[in-house]
Amino acid sequence: MSERHPNLRERRRSETRRVIQTHAVRLFTDRGYDATTVADVADAAGVSAMTVYRHFPTKEDLVLIDQPARLIAERVAGSSPAQPLVRRIGGALVDAAAVLTGERDGAAANERFLLDCLRLMIATPALRARHLDSQYALQQAIVDALGNDTTDPDAAFRAQAAASACLAAMHTALARWAEDDGRVELPALITRALAASFGDDVVAIDHDD
Amino acid sequence: MSERHPNLRERRRSETRRVIQTHAVRLFTDRGYDATTVADVADAAGVSAMTVYRHFPTKEDLVLIDQPARLIAERVAGSSPAQPLVRRIGGALVDAAAVLTGERDGAAANERFLLDCLRLMIATPALRARHLDSQYALQQAIVDALGNDTTDPDAAFRAQAAASACLAAMHTALARWAEDDGRVELPALITRALAASFGDDVVAIDHDD
DNA sequence: TTCAAGATGTTAGTCGCTAACATTGAGGTA
DNA sequence: TACCTCAATGTTAGCGACTAACATCTTGAA
Secondary structure, three states: OOOOOOOOHHHHHHHHHHHHHHHHHHHHHHHOOOOOOHHHHHHHHOOOHHHHHHHOOOHHHHOOOOOOHHHHHHHHHOOOOOOOHHHHHHHHHHHHHHHHHOOOOOHHHHHHHHHHHHHHHHHOHHHHHHHHHHHHHHHHHHHHHHOOOOOOHHHHHHHHHHHHHHHHHHHHHHHHHHHOOOOOOHHHHHHHHHHHHHOHHHHOOOOOO | OOOOOOOOHHHHHHHHHHHHHHHHHHHHHHHOOOOOOHHHHHHHHOOOHHHHHHHOOOOHHHOOOOOOHHHHHHHHHHOOOOOOHHHHHHHHHHHHHHHHHOOOOOHHHHHHHHHHHHHHHHHOHHHHHHHHHHHHHHHHHHHHHHOOOOOOHHHHHHHHHHHHHHHHHHHHHHHHHHHOOOOOOHHHHHHHHHHHHHOHHHHOOOOOO
């Protein structure tokens, strides 16, 4: 009951959520993350501190962006098992980045906000740690999507190693993207990071799988 | 003044530190990290909570092990710049692991304690996040040790990407090592993780540089 | 109009962590 | 031996993140 109809009450809820998050990122950027209390954010957003926690489980979640795990996992699962692991995973990461930074509704404003969040995540130890751990969760999703023989522990180990290395390279690209203020195309940066780690041949362009 | 002479007063200090950490890891393992308060640890160690914080800046530091950054950085700096980046870094990681897990004073007991810490770090989100972030600091040390041309931003980017990917692979090896309770040699696991990520040829054995 | 449920506010409390001050005991010195 | 200094520890008070419980108000539907 009350599942469809994304209008009415739920619109307000997502609106207050957006307001809280916007004020939070602004305050964190201006005053610093640690120097800003959740009460400060709540005041700025015109709500109580409790409401902030009802929308975001922790202060860190005010900045962390949801990793598009499903988007990436689908592309990994759809890649040819004949290719090397890092190529399957790397290709999925590049494709997903292209989708996310490409056409969109409020593309420009959305990207600015995303860049602000990224900069905070990279500059603030607590946020950087949480972000790296969320990539760890994404790693599990990728390993599952590879669809390996579950009876072969060595294959699982190799999948974990390849996935973690690919995600680490992508994180380097994300950091560079934020540094450059989004001026360089994210998919190209990811491709370069993958090439620097795994060799140019692994990320050669072929879009027909 | 009072720098040499590692005896007397300083011996007690390092002893209480050891007692606190031992009880902490035991309690965390038995009851769970989140379910154990710092006051619990202090009581078990027979000290006040304040004393715990005087020896360990945060609750997380009771479990986190110091990354041997200098050991690794030295080996990276000493590697031949003619080799590929991942080979230089990967070799340093394998060598450092061999040194650390090899001969030692109280080798057996020390390794057991290290394995307990590793298991906690991998199973507990907060600790895992902090550990991943400390690897991020290690990454910077490795990039510096590579001694790149600082005027070439592209070389720096490639160094970051390669270092992060290598460390991610090593983390996979560490996780597996803890799972296997240290039964498999850590250097061999790291080598396998590197091979799975970067190809077998990159980690071929040649110990004379 | 009325009612059930969801969103918000309020209060009190736990826990990680810090600052300030008091106390103790070890180490060197007269 | 007596004394002095200072490091190590304990104590207290307090901040901020976060939770639980209860009260209130509004919304959406019958």
